[in-house]
Amino acid sequence: MVTAPPEPRKLTRKGQATRDRILQTAVDLIAARGVAGTSTEDVRKAAGISGSQLYHYFDSKQALIRAVIARQADAVPIPGRPMMGALDSLEALRAWADAGIERQETIGFGGECTLGTLAGELSAGDEASREQIGQGFLRWQELLHTGLQAMQDRGELSPDADLDELALALLTALQGGTLLTQTLRNTKALRAAMNAALSYIASYSTPNPDRPPTT
Amino acid sequence: MVTAPPEPRKLTRKGQATRDRILQTAVDLIAARGVAGTSTEDVRKAAGISGSQLYHYFDSKQALIRAVIARQADAVPIPGRPMMGALDSLEALRAWADAGIERQETIGFGGECTLGTLAGELSAGDEASREQIGQGFLRWQELLHTGLQAMQDRGELSPDADLDELALALLTALQGGTLLTQTLRNTKALRAAMNAALSYIASYSTPNPDRPPTT
Known part of the structure:
Protein backbone atom coordinates (compact mmCIF):
# COMPACT_ATOMS: atom_id res chain seq x y z
CA MET A 1 0.00 0.00 0.00
CA VAL A 2 1.34 3.37 -0.99
CA THR A 3 0.20 6.29 1.11
CA ALA A 4 0.06 9.94 0.05
CA PRO A 5 3.24 11.10 -1.65
CA PRO A 6 5.64 12.65 0.86
CA GLU A 7 6.05 16.39 0.74
CA PRO A 8 9.57 17.58 0.04
CA ARG A 9 10.76 18.57 3.48
CA LYS A 10 13.92 19.30 5.38
CA LEU A 11 16.14 18.38 2.46
CA THR A 12 19.84 18.94 2.75
CA ARG A 13 21.41 21.25 0.20
CA LYS A 14 22.65 18.19 -1.66
CA GLY A 15 19.22 16.59 -1.39
CA GLN A 16 17.59 19.70 -2.78
CA ALA A 17 20.05 19.72 -5.67
CA THR A 18 19.26 16.09 -6.48
CA ARG A 19 15.52 16.75 -6.31
CA ASP A 20 15.97 19.78 -8.63
CA ARG A 21 17.98 17.68 -11.06
CA ILE A 22 15.29 15.01 -11.17
CA LEU A 23 12.60 17.63 -11.73
CA GLN A 24 14.55 19.37 -14.49
CA THR A 25 15.15 16.02 -16.17
CA ALA A 26 11.44 15.25 -16.00
CA VAL A 27 10.56 18.67 -17.47
CA ASP A 28 13.01 18.15 -20.34
CA LEU A 29 11.73 14.67 -21.15
CA ILE A 30 8.08 15.78 -20.97
CA ALA A 31 8.91 18.68 -23.27
CA ALA A 32 10.21 16.23 -25.85
CA ARG A 33 7.78 13.33 -25.42
CA GLY A 34 4.79 14.46 -23.43
CA VAL A 35 3.72 13.17 -20.02
CA ALA A 36 2.40 9.89 -21.40
CA GLY A 37 5.66 9.21 -23.22
CA THR A 38 7.78 9.75 -20.13
CA SER A 39 8.13 6.96 -17.57
CA THR A 40 9.74 7.30 -14.16
CA GLU A 41 12.32 4.79 -15.40
CA ASP A 42 13.17 7.19 -18.29
CA VAL A 43 13.62 9.98 -15.76
CA ARG A 44 15.73 7.81 -13.47
CA LYS A 45 18.07 6.82 -16.31
CA ALA A 46 18.38 10.31 -17.75
CA ALA A 47 19.06 11.80 -14.33
CA GLY A 48 21.68 9.13 -13.66
CA ILE A 49 20.33 8.06 -10.27
CA SER A 50 19.25 4.83 -8.65
CA GLY A 51 15.68 3.67 -8.29
CA SER A 52 15.77 4.06 -4.53
CA GLN A 53 17.08 7.62 -4.88
CA LEU A 54 14.23 8.50 -7.23
CA TYR A 55 11.72 6.86 -4.91
CA HIS A 56 13.11 8.82 -1.99
CA TYR A 57 12.06 12.09 -3.66
CA PHE A 58 9.06 10.98 -5.73
CA ASP A 59 7.39 7.73 -4.78
CA SER A 60 5.17 7.59 -7.88
CA LYS A 61 4.86 9.04 -11.34
CA GLN A 62 1.87 10.98 -10.03
CA ALA A 63 4.00 12.61 -7.32
CA LEU A 64 6.58 13.55 -9.94
CA ILE A 65 3.94 15.05 -12.24
CA ARG A 66 2.47 17.06 -9.35
CA ALA A 67 5.91 18.51 -8.70
CA VAL A 68 6.42 19.30 -12.40
CA ILE A 69 3.10 21.16 -12.52
CA ALA A 70 3.97 23.09 -9.35
CA ARG A 71 7.34 24.04 -10.83
CA GLN A 72 5.85 25.21 -14.14
CA ALA A 73 3.03 27.07 -12.38
CA ASP A 74 5.66 29.02 -10.47
CA ALA A 75 7.40 29.96 -13.70
CA VAL A 76 6.19 33.33 -14.88
CA PRO A 77 4.11 33.21 -18.10
CA ILE A 78 6.95 33.98 -20.43
CA MET B 1 6.05 -7.29 -39.06
CA VAL B 2 3.23 -4.82 -39.36
CA THR B 3 3.16 -2.76 -42.53
CA ALA B 4 1.54 0.63 -43.00
CA PRO B 5 -2.00 0.80 -41.59
CA PRO B 6 -4.57 -0.08 -44.23
CA GLU B 7 -6.58 2.80 -45.63
CA PRO B 8 -10.32 2.48 -45.15
CA ARG B 9 -11.47 1.33 -48.55
CA LYS B 10 -14.41 -0.32 -50.24
CA LEU B 11 -16.23 -0.88 -46.97
CA THR B 12 -19.75 -2.22 -47.07
CA ARG B 13 -22.42 -0.04 -45.51
CA LYS B 14 -22.33 -2.29 -42.46
CA GLY B 15 -18.53 -2.14 -42.41
CA GLN B 16 -18.63 1.64 -42.59
CA ALA B 17 -21.12 1.72 -39.72
CA THR B 18 -18.87 -0.48 -37.59
CA ARG B 19 -15.84 1.66 -38.39
CA ASP B 20 -17.81 4.80 -37.48
CA ARG B 21 -18.91 3.22 -34.20
CA ILE B 22 -15.31 2.34 -33.30
CA LEU B 23 -14.17 5.85 -34.13
CA GLN B 24 -16.97 7.51 -32.13
CA THR B 25 -16.16 5.23 -29.18
CA ALA B 26 -12.50 6.22 -29.40
CA VAL B 27 -13.41 9.92 -29.55
CA ASP B 28 -15.65 9.59 -26.48
CA LEU B 29 -13.03 7.71 -24.48
CA ILE B 30 -10.27 10.16 -25.45
CA ALA B 31 -12.53 13.05 -24.46
CA ALA B 32 -12.85 11.56 -20.99
CA ARG B 33 -9.34 10.16 -20.45
CA GLY B 34 -7.00 11.60 -23.05
CA VAL B 35 -5.11 9.67 -25.71
CA ALA B 36 -2.62 8.22 -23.27
CA GLY B 37 -5.39 6.95 -21.00
CA THR B 38 -7.20 5.17 -23.81
CA SER B 39 -6.00 1.75 -24.96
CA THR B 40 -7.24 -0.08 -28.04
CA GLU B 41 -8.53 -2.72 -25.62
CA ASP B 42 -10.65 -0.05 -23.88
CA VAL B 43 -12.05 0.95 -27.26
CA ARG B 44 -12.71 -2.65 -28.23
CA LYS B 45 -14.63 -3.34 -25.02
CA ALA B 46 -16.62 -0.11 -25.09
CA ALA B 47 -17.55 -0.62 -28.74
CA GLY B 48 -18.60 -4.19 -27.99
CA ILE B 49 -16.59 -5.83 -30.77
CA SER B 50 -14.02 -8.57 -31.05
CA GLY B 51 -10.28 -8.04 -31.28
CA SER B 52 -10.17 -9.31 -34.85
CA GLN B 53 -12.96 -6.91 -35.83
CA LEU B 54 -11.06 -3.97 -34.35
CA TYR B 55 -7.86 -5.10 -36.05
CA HIS B 56 -9.69 -5.34 -39.36
CA TYR B 57 -10.38 -1.60 -39.27
CA PHE B 58 -7.44 -0.29 -37.24
CA ASP B 59 -4.40 -2.51 -36.95
CA SER B 60 -2.67 -0.37 -34.32
CA LYS B 61 -3.39 2.35 -31.80
CA GLN B 62 -1.48 4.69 -34.09
CA ALA B 63 -3.84 3.92 -36.99
CA LEU B 64 -6.81 4.58 -34.72
CA ILE B 65 -5.37 7.90 -33.50
CA ARG B 66 -4.67 8.98 -37.10
CA ALA B 67 -8.32 8.32 -37.93
CA VAL B 68 -9.50 10.23 -34.84
CA ILE B 69 -7.40 13.25 -35.83
CA ALA B 70 -8.72 13.10 -39.40
CA ARG B 71 -12.27 12.94 -38.11
CA GLN B 72 -11.84 15.90 -35.74
CA ALA B 73 -9.99 17.92 -38.38
CA ASP B 74 -12.99 17.51 -40.65
CA ALA B 75 -15.30 18.77 -37.93
CA VAL B 76 -15.90 22.46 -38.36
CA PRO B 77 -14.31 24.61 -35.61
CA ILE B 78 -17.43 24.88 -33.52
Whole structure:
Protein backbone atom coordinates (compact mmCIF):
# COMPACT_ATOMS: atom_id res chain seq x y z
CA MET A 1 0.00 0.00 0.00
CA VAL A 2 1.34 3.37 -0.99
CA THR A 3 0.20 6.29 1.11
CA ALA A 4 0.06 9.94 0.05
CA PRO A 5 3.24 11.10 -1.65
CA PRO A 6 5.64 12.65 0.86
CA GLU A 7 6.05 16.39 0.74
CA PRO A 8 9.57 17.58 0.04
CA ARG A 9 10.76 18.57 3.48
CA LYS A 10 13.92 19.30 5.38
CA LEU A 11 16.14 18.38 2.46
CA THR A 12 19.84 18.94 2.75
CA ARG A 13 21.41 21.25 0.20
CA LYS A 14 22.65 18.19 -1.66
CA GLY A 15 19.22 16.59 -1.39
CA GLN A 16 17.59 19.70 -2.78
CA ALA A 17 20.05 19.72 -5.67
CA THR A 18 19.26 16.09 -6.48
CA ARG A 19 15.52 16.75 -6.31
CA ASP A 20 15.97 19.78 -8.63
CA ARG A 21 17.98 17.68 -11.06
CA ILE A 22 15.29 15.01 -11.17
CA LEU A 23 12.60 17.63 -11.73
CA GLN A 24 14.55 19.37 -14.49
CA THR A 25 15.15 16.02 -16.17
CA ALA A 26 11.44 15.25 -16.00
CA VAL A 27 10.56 18.67 -17.47
CA ASP A 28 13.01 18.15 -20.34
CA LEU A 29 11.73 14.67 -21.15
CA ILE A 30 8.08 15.78 -20.97
CA ALA A 31 8.91 18.68 -23.27
CA ALA A 32 10.21 16.23 -25.85
CA ARG A 33 7.78 13.33 -25.42
CA GLY A 34 4.79 14.46 -23.43
CA VAL A 35 3.72 13.17 -20.02
CA ALA A 36 2.40 9.89 -21.40
CA GLY A 37 5.66 9.21 -23.22
CA THR A 38 7.78 9.75 -20.13
CA SER A 39 8.13 6.96 -17.57
CA THR A 40 9.74 7.30 -14.16
CA GLU A 41 12.32 4.79 -15.40
CA ASP A 42 13.17 7.19 -18.29
CA VAL A 43 13.62 9.98 -15.76
CA ARG A 44 15.73 7.81 -13.47
CA LYS A 45 18.07 6.82 -16.31
CA ALA A 46 18.38 10.31 -17.75
CA ALA A 47 19.06 11.80 -14.33
CA GLY A 48 21.68 9.13 -13.66
CA ILE A 49 20.33 8.06 -10.27
CA SER A 50 19.25 4.83 -8.65
CA GLY A 51 15.68 3.67 -8.29
CA SER A 52 15.77 4.06 -4.53
CA GLN A 53 17.08 7.62 -4.88
CA LEU A 54 14.23 8.50 -7.23
CA TYR A 55 11.72 6.86 -4.91
CA HIS A 56 13.11 8.82 -1.99
CA TYR A 57 12.06 12.09 -3.66
CA PHE A 58 9.06 10.98 -5.73
CA ASP A 59 7.39 7.73 -4.78
CA SER A 60 5.17 7.59 -7.88
CA LYS A 61 4.86 9.04 -11.34
CA GLN A 62 1.87 10.98 -10.03
CA ALA A 63 4.00 12.61 -7.32
CA LEU A 64 6.58 13.55 -9.94
CA ILE A 65 3.94 15.05 -12.24
CA ARG A 66 2.47 17.06 -9.35
CA ALA A 67 5.91 18.51 -8.70
CA VAL A 68 6.42 19.30 -12.40
CA ILE A 69 3.10 21.16 -12.52
CA ALA A 70 3.97 23.09 -9.35
CA ARG A 71 7.34 24.04 -10.83
CA GLN A 72 5.85 25.21 -14.14
CA ALA A 73 3.03 27.07 -12.38
CA ASP A 74 5.66 29.02 -10.47
CA ALA A 75 7.40 29.96 -13.70
CA VAL A 76 6.19 33.33 -14.88
CA PRO A 77 4.11 33.21 -18.10
CA ILE A 78 6.95 33.98 -20.43
CA PRO A 79 10.58 34.92 -20.62
CA GLY A 80 11.68 38.31 -19.60
CA ARG A 81 10.78 37.45 -16.04
CA PRO A 82 12.34 40.58 -14.66
CA MET A 83 9.79 42.48 -16.74
CA MET A 84 6.81 40.93 -15.03
CA GLY A 85 6.93 43.45 -12.24
CA ALA A 86 6.51 46.23 -14.75
CA LEU A 87 3.74 44.94 -17.01
CA ASP A 88 1.78 48.08 -16.34
CA SER A 89 1.79 49.93 -19.65
CA LEU A 90 0.88 49.13 -23.24
CA GLU A 91 4.57 49.42 -24.12
CA ALA A 92 5.62 46.97 -21.42
CA LEU A 93 2.93 44.50 -22.49
CA ARG A 94 4.06 44.82 -26.12
CA ALA A 95 7.68 44.21 -25.13
CA TRP A 96 6.60 41.20 -23.06
CA ALA A 97 4.65 39.77 -26.00
CA ASP A 98 7.59 40.36 -28.35
CA ALA A 99 9.93 38.65 -25.93
CA GLY A 100 7.61 35.65 -25.82
CA ILE A 101 7.45 35.44 -29.61
CA GLU A 102 11.21 35.80 -29.89
CA ARG A 103 11.68 33.08 -27.32
CA GLN A 104 9.55 30.65 -29.32
CA GLU A 105 11.68 31.43 -32.36
CA THR A 106 14.85 30.86 -30.38
CA ILE A 107 13.80 27.48 -29.02
CA GLY A 108 12.56 26.30 -32.40
CA PHE A 109 8.79 26.55 -31.92
CA GLY A 110 7.87 24.30 -29.15
CA GLY A 111 9.25 21.30 -27.43
CA GLU A 112 8.47 23.08 -24.20
CA CYS A 113 6.78 21.76 -21.13
CA THR A 114 4.51 24.64 -20.13
CA LEU A 115 1.42 24.88 -17.99
CA GLY A 116 -0.53 25.08 -21.26
CA THR A 117 0.87 21.88 -22.74
CA LEU A 118 0.39 20.14 -19.39
CA ALA A 119 -3.22 21.34 -19.42
CA GLY A 120 -3.71 19.96 -22.92
CA GLU A 121 -2.40 16.58 -21.90
CA LEU A 122 -3.74 16.24 -18.36
CA SER A 123 -6.98 18.23 -18.05
CA ALA A 124 -9.14 15.55 -19.63
CA GLY A 125 -8.30 12.50 -17.59
CA ASP A 126 -6.68 13.67 -14.38
CA GLU A 127 -8.90 15.75 -12.12
CA ALA A 128 -6.25 16.58 -9.51
CA SER A 129 -3.82 17.75 -12.20
CA ARG A 130 -6.54 19.80 -13.86
CA GLU A 131 -7.25 21.62 -10.62
CA GLN A 132 -3.58 22.22 -9.90
CA ILE A 133 -2.99 23.58 -13.42
CA GLY A 134 -6.11 25.74 -13.11
CA GLN A 135 -4.70 27.26 -9.93
CA GLY A 136 -1.53 28.09 -11.86
CA PHE A 137 -3.52 29.80 -14.60
CA LEU A 138 -5.41 31.85 -12.03
CA ARG A 139 -2.15 32.99 -10.45
CA TRP A 140 -0.88 34.14 -13.84
CA GLN A 141 -4.15 35.91 -14.51
CA GLU A 142 -3.70 37.73 -11.20
CA LEU A 143 -0.16 38.79 -12.11
CA LEU A 144 -1.40 40.25 -15.39
CA HIS A 145 -4.34 41.82 -13.58
CA THR A 146 -1.98 43.65 -11.23
CA GLY A 147 -0.32 45.51 -14.10
CA LEU A 148 -3.65 46.37 -15.71
CA GLN A 149 -4.95 47.60 -12.35
CA ALA A 150 -2.01 49.98 -12.10
CA MET A 151 -2.84 51.33 -15.56
CA GLN A 152 -6.48 51.80 -14.61
CA ASP A 153 -5.54 53.45 -11.32
CA ARG A 154 -3.43 55.95 -13.23
CA GLY A 155 -6.39 56.68 -15.52
CA GLU A 156 -4.76 55.09 -18.56
CA LEU A 157 -7.48 52.46 -18.90
CA SER A 158 -11.17 53.31 -18.83
CA PRO A 159 -13.00 52.63 -15.55
CA ASP A 160 -15.35 50.54 -17.71
CA ALA A 161 -12.60 48.08 -18.61
CA ASP A 162 -13.18 44.63 -17.10
CA LEU A 163 -9.64 43.90 -15.94
CA ASP A 164 -10.37 40.24 -15.19
CA GLU A 165 -11.48 39.83 -18.78
CA LEU A 166 -8.50 41.69 -20.22
CA ALA A 167 -6.06 39.65 -18.13
CA LEU A 168 -7.76 36.42 -19.26
CA ALA A 169 -7.68 37.53 -22.89
CA LEU A 170 -3.91 38.05 -22.61
CA LEU A 171 -3.32 34.74 -20.86
CA THR A 172 -5.50 32.86 -23.34
CA ALA A 173 -3.71 34.46 -26.28
CA LEU A 174 -0.42 33.30 -24.81
CA GLN A 175 -1.62 29.75 -24.19
CA GLY A 176 -3.48 29.31 -27.47
CA GLY A 177 -0.72 31.03 -29.41
CA THR A 178 1.91 28.77 -27.88
CA LEU A 179 -0.18 25.66 -28.62
CA LEU A 180 -0.57 26.62 -32.29
CA THR A 181 3.07 27.67 -32.50
CA GLN A 182 4.15 24.25 -31.29
CA THR A 183 1.83 22.54 -33.73
CA LEU A 184 2.44 24.71 -36.80
CA ARG A 185 6.14 25.32 -36.11
CA ASN A 186 5.96 29.05 -36.62
CA THR A 187 5.02 32.00 -34.44
CA LYS A 188 2.30 33.47 -36.65
CA ALA A 189 -0.53 32.32 -34.39
CA LEU A 190 1.16 33.59 -31.23
CA ARG A 191 1.85 36.90 -32.94
CA ALA A 192 -1.75 37.20 -34.18
CA ALA A 193 -3.25 36.28 -30.82
CA MET A 194 -1.03 38.69 -28.89
CA ASN A 195 -1.80 41.47 -31.38
CA ALA A 196 -5.51 40.83 -30.88
CA ALA A 197 -5.25 40.82 -27.07
CA LEU A 198 -3.08 43.95 -26.97
CA SER A 199 -5.40 45.71 -29.39
CA TYR A 200 -8.34 44.77 -27.19
CA ILE A 201 -6.61 46.26 -24.15
CA ALA A 202 -5.65 49.37 -26.13
CA SER A 203 -9.30 49.80 -27.10
CA TYR A 204 -9.95 50.61 -23.43
CA SER A 205 -7.10 53.08 -23.13
CA THR A 206 -8.11 56.62 -22.39
CA PRO A 207 -6.60 59.19 -24.70
CA ASN A 208 -6.62 61.89 -22.02
CA PRO A 209 -6.17 60.46 -18.58
CA ASP A 210 -7.10 63.10 -16.03
CA ARG A 211 -3.70 63.06 -14.44
CA PRO A 212 -1.01 65.26 -15.97
CA PRO A 213 1.49 63.64 -18.34
CA THR A 214 4.54 62.39 -16.51
CA THR A 215 7.06 64.18 -18.76
CA MET B 1 6.05 -7.29 -39.06
CA VAL B 2 3.23 -4.82 -39.36
CA THR B 3 3.16 -2.76 -42.53
CA ALA B 4 1.54 0.63 -43.00
CA PRO B 5 -2.00 0.80 -41.59
CA PRO B 6 -4.57 -0.08 -44.23
CA GLU B 7 -6.58 2.80 -45.63
CA PRO B 8 -10.32 2.48 -45.15
CA ARG B 9 -11.47 1.33 -48.55
CA LYS B 10 -14.41 -0.32 -50.24
CA LEU B 11 -16.23 -0.88 -46.97
CA THR B 12 -19.75 -2.22 -47.07
CA ARG B 13 -22.42 -0.04 -45.51
CA LYS B 14 -22.33 -2.29 -42.46
CA GLY B 15 -18.53 -2.14 -42.41
CA GLN B 16 -18.63 1.64 -42.59
CA ALA B 17 -21.12 1.72 -39.72
CA THR B 18 -18.87 -0.48 -37.59
CA ARG B 19 -15.84 1.66 -38.39
CA ASP B 20 -17.81 4.80 -37.48
CA ARG B 21 -18.91 3.22 -34.20
CA ILE B 22 -15.31 2.34 -33.30
CA LEU B 23 -14.17 5.85 -34.13
CA GLN B 24 -16.97 7.51 -32.13
CA THR B 25 -16.16 5.23 -29.18
CA ALA B 26 -12.50 6.22 -29.40
CA VAL B 27 -13.41 9.92 -29.55
CA ASP B 28 -15.65 9.59 -26.48
CA LEU B 29 -13.03 7.71 -24.48
CA ILE B 30 -10.27 10.16 -25.45
CA ALA B 31 -12.53 13.05 -24.46
CA ALA B 32 -12.85 11.56 -20.99
CA ARG B 33 -9.34 10.16 -20.45
CA GLY B 34 -7.00 11.60 -23.05
CA VAL B 35 -5.11 9.67 -25.71
CA ALA B 36 -2.62 8.22 -23.27
CA GLY B 37 -5.39 6.95 -21.00
CA THR B 38 -7.20 5.17 -23.81
CA SER B 39 -6.00 1.75 -24.96
CA THR B 40 -7.24 -0.08 -28.04
CA GLU B 41 -8.53 -2.72 -25.62
CA ASP B 42 -10.65 -0.05 -23.88
CA VAL B 43 -12.05 0.95 -27.26
CA ARG B 44 -12.71 -2.65 -28.23
CA LYS B 45 -14.63 -3.34 -25.02
CA ALA B 46 -16.62 -0.11 -25.09
CA ALA B 47 -17.55 -0.62 -28.74
CA GLY B 48 -18.60 -4.19 -27.99
CA ILE B 49 -16.59 -5.83 -30.77
CA SER B 50 -14.02 -8.57 -31.05
CA GLY B 51 -10.28 -8.04 -31.28
CA SER B 52 -10.17 -9.31 -34.85
CA GLN B 53 -12.96 -6.91 -35.83
CA LEU B 54 -11.06 -3.97 -34.35
CA TYR B 55 -7.86 -5.10 -36.05
CA HIS B 56 -9.69 -5.34 -39.36
CA TYR B 57 -10.38 -1.60 -39.27
CA PHE B 58 -7.44 -0.29 -37.24
CA ASP B 59 -4.40 -2.51 -36.95
CA SER B 60 -2.67 -0.37 -34.32
CA LYS B 61 -3.39 2.35 -31.80
CA GLN B 62 -1.48 4.69 -34.09
CA ALA B 63 -3.84 3.92 -36.99
CA LEU B 64 -6.81 4.58 -34.72
CA ILE B 65 -5.37 7.90 -33.50
CA ARG B 66 -4.67 8.98 -37.10
CA ALA B 67 -8.32 8.32 -37.93
CA VAL B 68 -9.50 10.23 -34.84
CA ILE B 69 -7.40 13.25 -35.83
CA ALA B 70 -8.72 13.10 -39.40
CA ARG B 71 -12.27 12.94 -38.11
CA GLN B 72 -11.84 15.90 -35.74
CA ALA B 73 -9.99 17.92 -38.38
CA ASP B 74 -12.99 17.51 -40.65
CA ALA B 75 -15.30 18.77 -37.93
CA VAL B 76 -15.90 22.46 -38.36
CA PRO B 77 -14.31 24.61 -35.61
CA ILE B 78 -17.43 24.88 -33.52
CA PRO B 79 -21.06 24.05 -33.38
CA GLY B 80 -23.51 25.81 -35.55
CA ARG B 81 -21.95 24.13 -38.53
CA PRO B 82 -24.61 25.41 -40.90
CA MET B 83 -23.39 28.89 -40.02
CA MET B 84 -19.88 28.28 -41.26
CA GLY B 85 -20.86 29.11 -44.81
CA ALA B 86 -21.98 32.52 -43.69
CA LEU B 87 -19.14 33.64 -41.39
CA ASP B 88 -18.75 36.75 -43.49
CA SER B 89 -19.94 39.55 -41.24
CA LEU B 90 -19.14 40.79 -37.74
CA GLU B 91 -22.64 39.73 -36.69
CA ALA B 92 -22.19 36.20 -38.03
CA LEU B 93 -18.80 35.89 -36.31
CA ARG B 94 -20.31 37.12 -33.04
CA ALA B 95 -23.14 34.60 -33.32
CA TRP B 96 -20.62 31.86 -34.08
CA ALA B 97 -18.54 32.79 -31.03
CA ASP B 98 -21.64 32.89 -28.84
CA ALA B 99 -22.71 29.48 -30.10
CA GLY B 100 -19.28 28.10 -29.20
CA ILE B 101 -19.43 29.55 -25.70
CA GLU B 102 -22.96 28.26 -25.21
CA ARG B 103 -21.88 24.83 -26.39
CA GLN B 104 -19.10 24.70 -23.80
CA GLU B 105 -21.65 25.58 -21.14
CA THR B 106 -24.00 22.89 -22.39
CA ILE B 107 -21.40 20.14 -22.37
CA GLY B 108 -20.14 21.14 -18.93
CA PHE B 109 -16.86 22.84 -19.85
CA GLY B 110 -14.73 20.34 -21.52
CA GLY B 111 -14.46 16.65 -21.74
CA GLU B 112 -14.21 17.10 -25.47
CA CYS B 113 -11.80 15.55 -27.88
CA THR B 114 -10.98 18.46 -30.20
CA LEU B 115 -8.14 19.17 -32.56
CA GLY B 116 -6.83 21.55 -29.89
CA THR B 117 -6.79 18.99 -27.09
CA LEU B 118 -5.23 16.45 -29.46
CA ALA B 119 -2.58 19.05 -30.29
CA GLY B 120 -1.88 19.59 -26.62
CA GLU B 121 -1.40 15.91 -26.03
CA LEU B 122 0.30 14.79 -29.23
CA SER B 123 2.30 17.70 -30.67
CA ALA B 124 5.27 17.19 -28.37
CA GLY B 125 6.12 13.56 -28.89
CA ASP B 126 4.47 12.46 -32.10
CA GLU B 127 5.74 14.18 -35.22
CA ALA B 128 3.28 12.59 -37.66
CA SER B 129 0.31 13.52 -35.45
CA ARG B 130 1.64 17.04 -35.06
CA GLU B 131 1.77 17.48 -38.81
CA GLN B 132 -1.67 16.03 -39.33
CA ILE B 133 -3.17 18.27 -36.63
CA GLY B 134 -1.34 21.26 -38.12
CA GLN B 135 -2.95 20.55 -41.49
CA GLY B 136 -6.33 20.55 -39.75
CA PHE B 137 -5.63 23.94 -38.16
CA LEU B 138 -4.60 25.36 -41.53
CA ARG B 139 -7.83 24.15 -43.08
CA TRP B 140 -9.85 25.88 -40.35
CA GLN B 141 -7.80 29.02 -40.81
CA GLU B 142 -8.69 28.91 -44.49
CA LEU B 143 -12.40 28.52 -43.72
CA LEU B 144 -12.30 31.58 -41.48
CA HIS B 145 -10.22 33.42 -44.06
CA THR B 146 -12.90 32.85 -46.71
CA GLY B 147 -15.49 34.73 -44.68
CA LEU B 148 -13.11 37.59 -43.92
CA GLN B 149 -12.16 37.78 -47.60
CA ALA B 150 -15.83 38.23 -48.51
CA MET B 151 -16.06 41.09 -46.00
CA GLN B 152 -12.94 42.72 -47.42
CA ASP B 153 -14.18 42.26 -50.99
CA ARG B 154 -17.38 44.08 -50.06
CA GLY B 155 -15.34 46.90 -48.59
CA GLU B 156 -16.37 46.16 -45.02
CA LEU B 157 -12.80 45.44 -43.90
CA SER B 158 -9.91 47.76 -44.69
CA PRO B 159 -7.64 46.72 -47.58
CA ASP B 160 -4.84 47.00 -45.00
CA ALA B 161 -6.25 44.17 -42.91
CA ASP B 162 -4.02 41.08 -42.93
CA LEU B 163 -6.71 38.42 -43.30
CA ASP B 164 -4.33 35.54 -42.57
CA GLU B 165 -3.53 37.17 -39.26
CA LEU B 166 -7.15 37.89 -38.40
CA ALA B 167 -8.18 34.32 -39.22
CA LEU B 168 -5.33 32.99 -37.06
CA ALA B 169 -6.29 35.31 -34.20
CA LEU B 170 -9.83 33.90 -34.29
CA LEU B 171 -8.67 30.31 -34.46
CA THR B 172 -6.14 30.81 -31.67
CA ALA B 173 -8.77 32.46 -29.47
CA LEU B 174 -11.01 29.46 -29.99
CA GLN B 175 -8.26 26.93 -29.22
CA GLY B 176 -6.76 28.76 -26.27
CA GLY B 177 -10.18 29.67 -24.93
CA THR B 178 -11.32 26.06 -25.13
CA LEU B 179 -8.15 24.85 -23.41
CA LEU B 180 -8.61 27.26 -20.51
CA THR B 181 -12.34 26.55 -20.37
CA GLN B 182 -11.62 22.85 -19.96
CA THR B 183 -9.04 23.54 -17.29
CA LEU B 184 -10.88 26.23 -15.33
CA ARG B 185 -14.36 24.76 -15.83
CA ASN B 186 -15.96 28.01 -16.89
CA THR B 187 -16.22 29.89 -20.17
CA LYS B 188 -14.71 33.19 -19.04
CA ALA B 189 -11.44 32.63 -20.91
CA LEU B 190 -13.19 31.59 -24.13
CA ARG B 191 -15.47 34.61 -23.86
CA ALA B 192 -12.53 36.97 -23.21
CA ALA B 193 -10.46 35.54 -26.05
CA MET B 194 -13.31 35.68 -28.56
CA ASN B 195 -14.14 39.24 -27.51
CA ALA B 196 -10.52 40.22 -28.08
CA ALA B 197 -10.34 38.52 -31.50
CA LEU B 198 -13.66 39.99 -32.65
CA SER B 199 -12.68 43.43 -31.40
CA TYR B 200 -9.40 43.11 -33.32
CA ILE B 201 -11.30 42.28 -36.51
CA ALA B 202 -13.76 45.11 -35.89
CA SER B 203 -10.82 47.51 -35.56
CA TYR B 204 -10.23 46.95 -39.29
CA SER B 205 -13.85 47.50 -40.27
CA THR B 206 -14.51 50.46 -42.50
CA PRO B 207 -17.27 52.73 -41.28
CA ASN B 208 -18.34 53.68 -44.78
CA PRO B 209 -17.84 50.92 -47.28
CA ASP B 210 -18.14 52.29 -50.76
CA ARG B 211 -21.02 50.06 -51.63
CA PRO B 212 -24.52 51.31 -50.78
CA PRO B 213 -26.05 50.02 -47.55
CA THR B 214 -28.25 47.01 -48.09
CA THR B 215 -30.88 48.50 -45.75
